Amino acid sequence: MTTTTQTRTETDTMNTAWKRFFARLTWGDIMIGIILVIFVLVIMFPFWWVLRTALTSPGKVFTDASSLLPVDPTLLNFRRVLGSVDASELVAAGNSNISTGTLNFWLYLRNSFIFSMLVTLGQTTFSTMAAYAFARFRFPGRNRIFFLYLTGLMIPGIVLFIPNFVFIRQTGLTGTFAGLVAPFFLMTPYAVFFMRQFFLGLNKDLEEAATLDGATRVGIFWRVALPLVQGPILTLGILTFIQSWNEYLWPLLVGRDENIRVLTVALAIFRQQTPQGSPDWTGLMAGTAVAIVPTVLIFLFFGRKVVDSIQFSGFK
Amino acid sequence: MSQGVANASTPKSSLLSRLADNEKLIAYLFILPSVVGFILFYAYPAIRSVFISFTEWNLLTDAKFVGLDNYNEIFADERFWRSLEATVWYVLWNIPIQTVIALFMAVVLDRFSDAISNLMRSVMILPWLLPNVIVALLWLWILDPSIGIANVLLNIVGVPKQDFLGDPDQAIAWIAMINIWRYAGYNAILIFAGLKTIPKSLYEAAGIDGANLWTQFWKITLPLLRPVLTFVLVTSVIGSFQVYDTIAVTTQGGPAGATRVIIYYIMDEVFNRRISMGTATAASVVLFLILISVTIIQMRFLQADQSDLQDYS
Numbered sequence: 001m002t003t004t005t006q007t008r009t010e011t012d013t014m015n016t017a018w019k020r021f022f023a024r025l026t027w028g029d030i031m032i033g034i035i036l037v038i039f040v041l042v043i044m045f046p047f048w049w050v051l052r053t054a055l056t057s058p059g060k061v062f063t064d065a066s067s068l069l070p071v072d073p074t075l076l077n078f079r080r081v082l083g084s085v086d087a088s089e090l091v092a093a094g095n096s097n098i099s100t101g102t103l104n105f106w107l108y109l110r111n112s113f114i115f116s117m118l119v120t121l122g123q124t125t126f127s128t129m130a131a132y133a134f135a136r137f138r139f140p141g142r143n144r145i146f147f148l149y150l151t152g153l154m155i156p157g158i159v160l161f162i163p164n165f166v167f168i169r170q171t172g173l174t175g176t177f178a179g180l181v182a183p184f185f186l187m188t189p190y191a192v193f194f195m196r197q198f199f200l201g202l203n204k205d206l207e208e209a210a211t212l213d214g215a216t217r218v219g220i221f222w223r224v225a226l227p228l229v230q231g232p233i234l235t236l237g238i239l240t241f242i243q244s245w246n247e248y249l250w251p252l253l254v255g256r257d258e259n260i261r262v263l264t265v266a267l268a269i270f271r272q273q274t275p276q277g278s279p280d281w282t283g284l285m286a287g288t289a290v291a292i293v294p295t296v297l298i299f300l301f302f303g304r305k306v307v308d309s310i311q312f313s314g315f316k
Numbered sequence: 317m318s319q320g321v322a323n324a325s326t327p328k329s330s331l332l333s334r335l336a337d338n339e340k341l342i343a344y345l346f347i348l349p350s351v352v353g354f355i356l357f358y359a360y361p362a363i364r365s366v367f368i369s370f371t372e373w374n375l376l377t378d379a380k381f382v383g384l385d386n387y388n389e390i391f392a393d394e395r396f397w398r399s400l401e402a403t404v405w406y407v408l409w410n411i412p413i414q415t416v417i418a419l420f421m422a423v424v425l426d427r428f429s430d431a432i433s434n435l436m437r438s439v440m441i442l443p444w445l446l447p448n449v450i451v452a453l454l455w456l457w458i459l460d461p462s463i464g465i466a467n468v469l470l471n472i473v474g475v476p477k478q479d480f481l482g483d484p485d486q487a488i489a490w491i492a493m494i495n496i497w498r499y500a501g502y503n504a505i506l507i508f509a510g511l512k513t514i515p516k517s518l519y520e521a522a523g524i525d526g527a528n529l530w531t532q533f534w535k536i537t538l539p540l541l542r543p544v545l546t547f548v549l550v551t552s553v554i555g556s557f558q559v560y561d562t563i564a565v566t567t568q569g570g571p572a573g574a575t576r577v578i579i580y581y582i583m584d585e586v587f588n589r590r591i592s593m594g595t596a597t598a599a600s601v602v603l604f605l606i607l608i609s610v611t612i613i614q615m616r617f618l619q620a621d622q623s624d625l626q627d628y629s
Contacts, residue, residue, distance in 0.1 A: 028529075032424050039421060040439055043501065046454050047442065049465060053457065066468040130350035137343035145351065152358040156558055156607055158579050159600045162586060162593060163361030163368065169375070186353025217342045246447035248561045264449040268565050271453060281457050288450050295445045307437050307505060 050292070053285035054078065061282050077286035081105050104258070105290065108266040112294075115180055115251070115262050116244040122185035124237050128229075130187060131195030132221055136207070146196075152189040157249070165253045175257040184244065191236060198232040199225065231305075238302050242295055263291045369598040374591045386598035396599065398573055399581035402488055406577055407556045409492035414552060415545075417496065418503035423537065425504070426511045437508070440501030448498070448561035455494045456481070456566045481567050484574040491562055491575055499555075503548045510544030511537070546618040553614065554607055578603055 053061065054077050055070035064071045082105050133139070134146050164183050173179030202225060210220045226233075248264045255261055261269075267287055271279050369386055373379035390396045421440065425433040443451065459466050459480040467477050481487050514537065522532050538545075560579040563569065569576035569584070576584075578599065585596035 029427070032427065036424060036428075036436070040436070042497070043439055043443060046458060046497070049458055050454050062463055066465065126349040126353070129346040133343045133346035137339055137346070139340045139343040142343075145347065148359070149350075149354060152354060154554075154608070154611070155358065155362050156554065156600075156604055158558060158560075158582055159365050159597075159604045160358060160361045162582075162597050162600065163364040164357055165586075166364075166368075166375070166593065167356070167361065183353075183357040186357075187350035189354070189358070192350055217339060221346075242445060248447065248449050248564075252564075264447045267453060268449050271456075271565065279456075281460075284453055285457065288453055291450060292446060295447075296442075299442075299445055303438055303441075304434075307441055 050285050050289050053281055054289045056282055058280070058282045077282045078290065080283055081286045081290055104266070105287065107258070108261055108263045109291075109294075111255075111260055112245060112262040112264075114177060115247075115255075115260075116241050118177065118181045119184040119244040120237050120241045122181065123188060123191050123240050124233060126185075127187050127191035127236070128195050128226075128233060129221075131192050132199050132225060134192065135196050135199035136221075136225070137217070146192075149189040149192055153193070161249065161253065164250075168254050174254045175260060177260055180251060180255045180260055180262075183250065191240065194236055195229070195232065198229050202228055234302070235305055235308075238298060238305065242298065245295055267291060365597045366601060368593050369601050371594050373593040375593060376591070379593075382594065386594040387602075390595050390599050390602070393595075395573070395576070396581060399576050399578045402573070402575060403557060403559075403577040405488045406492055406559055406575075407553065409489045410495060410556050410559075411549070411553060413492070414496045414500050414503065415549065417500045418507055418548065419541075419545075421500065421504035422507035422511055423533070425508050433508075437505055440504055442501070443498045444502040446498070449565050451494060451498050452562040452565035455490075455497070459490060481575075482571055484571045487567055487571060487574045491559070491566065494562055494566075495556075495559065499552065503552065506548050507541065507544055510541050514540045542618060546615070549618065550611055550614050553610060557603065557607055557610070 052068070052070050055073045055075070056077075057072035057074045058077065060071040134142060160183070168174055168179040168182060171179075173182065206228075207220050207224050210224045215223070246264065247262075248268070251262045251265050252268070255265060256269075267284070270287060271284060368379070370381060370383060371379040372382045372385070421436075425436055428436070458464050461467065461477070461479045461482055464480070466480065470478065479486065480490050518536050518540075519532055522536060527535065558579055559577055560583065563575050563577060563580055564583075567575045569580050582596050582599045582603070585592045585599065
């Protein structure tokens with residue numbers, strides 16, 4: 001078979017597929033299509049509005065609020081958020097509500113990264129180890145301990161937050177990264193549960209063959225089982241990272257200090273700093289736009305995986 | 317065989333390999349970090365929460381046992397009941413609308429080609445990727461009563477100027493709307509995955525029997541979606557009772573306490589109004605009991621552990 005015939009067959013199938021698609025198209029489908037477009041607009045519009053506002057000149061934000069395009073486009077807000085602008089330039093921008101306090105963005109970005117990376121690495125590692133033990137080892141208390149973990153899934157976060165806060169306070173870890181990551185670092189019941197399902201789904205034959213070849217239990221875990229669950233581990237890692245990145249309540253409790261303040265907390269505080277009149281919207285939206293970037297990047301690289309993994313987690 | 321001999325000749329590696337092969341020991345080592353984490357940050361705090369709720373404690377002085385005083389105090393606190401009321405309003409606004417939208421989007425996605433539905437799912441998940449704080453901030457700006465774009469757009473279709481989050485009658489509904497924007501797509505993807513498990517042959521058979529799309533939806537789709545719908549409903553109801561971030565950023569409980577939900581009440585007890593661990597934990601224990609009851613009722617009502625699929629196959 002030559003390449004040309006192959007291409008032609010493909011286009012033919014494409015064409016017939018489209019024809020069939022249009023032939024089956026009913027008025028109901030068209031209605032549904034319109035509704036779908038409306039949904040997309042409703043979902044996407046706020047994203048555009050962040051960008052549009054972030055690009056609007058701070059002095060013009062109140063003059064033409066209804067413009068769908070940036071008014072007097074400028075990168076000043078982004079530069080302000082990223083800390084590369086001095087006070088005189090801000091005064092010249094001519095808006096009394098403009099916040100002259102900088103966001104110290106790079107510091108908070110760094111903090112968010114440290115926090116999310118530590119949580120992701122710790123939680124994924126230790127939860128995967130535990131999950132393997134629950135799935136493959138036989139030891140006294142296995143089912144009872146796992147059942148306890150499952151009960152842990154149902155306790156609402158707030159019930160745990162206060163005693164955890166008190167605990168971190170008593171150990172003197174408030175204001176440190178150790179205190180910030182502590183509750184998430186060693187495990188979450190969800191992560192153990194998630195990985196256990198995948199280990200249970202693995203074919204045992206390979207591991208048994210490795211046993212016959214004289215491999216140790218640890219060796220089998222490391223060289224046989226782990227490579228087979230790389231996909232699920234990556235998925236768990238992405239989900240954990242995004243969730244840690246978005247975490248607000250716990251970092252607000254133990255991480256108000258500047259040196260470990262993460263982006264979510266910083267943005268909320270940044271807003272509270274301009275209580276008189278209207279907040280500094282252009283600055284806030286520029287901060288928001290930049291804060292979104294890491295998650296969106298992760299999503300662009302691993303998007304399908306995230307969507308698929310959510311589908312999986314729906315069927316625990 | 318040859319390995320056994322090799323091991324015997326090198327006692328050191330034999331000991332190591334025997335340790336590495338002791339199943340129970342390895343198992344306990346493997347679960348040790350997670351057990352420590354579970355005890356420290358789940359089991360112990362859950363139990364401790366209950367103990368703290370029986371004490372008077374401001375973090376500075378020693379805790380004093382006061383029996384049921386904290387519970388009596390919050391039950392006598394009008395603010396507590398108002399916070400429960402606000403929470404219930406939030407759940408009532410949030411859950412039905414969000415679930416219907418998610419269900420609708422999922423069913424619609426299912427009718428489109430793979431390419432379109434893949435693209436749509438990626439778009440739908442975007443709001444879920446954002447931190448709550450950022451979602452709250454951007455909607456706060458859109459819903460700004462004097463210069464927000466929402467009023468401008470509403471004006472075009474002839475709706476008079478609204479106060480949105482500043483209006484005590486509307487505020488909680490708008491908080492719900494913000495979170496619907498964030499979570500409806502996520503839930504739609506879960507439901508969509510559930511739809512994929514329903515055999516197409518059922519619809520074909522029903523079509524031959526003359527059932528129209530509407531009947532098919534009520535008689536086939538909805539009953540067979542029950543496991544997924546249960547998951548979606550249970551998790552989103554539990555989540556709704558714990559709404560906090562959005563409110564902390566937008567209304568801070570106002571106007572006139574209209575959005576001071578239960579978690580906000582708890583956080584207020586800890587930080588803002590006074591440092592009272594006892595009443596805060598008492599309120600969270602009450603919330604825990606409410607959540608467990610609501611979950612059990614939902615599971616019963618939805619017959620969560622049964623699948624209708626078995627009846628068909």
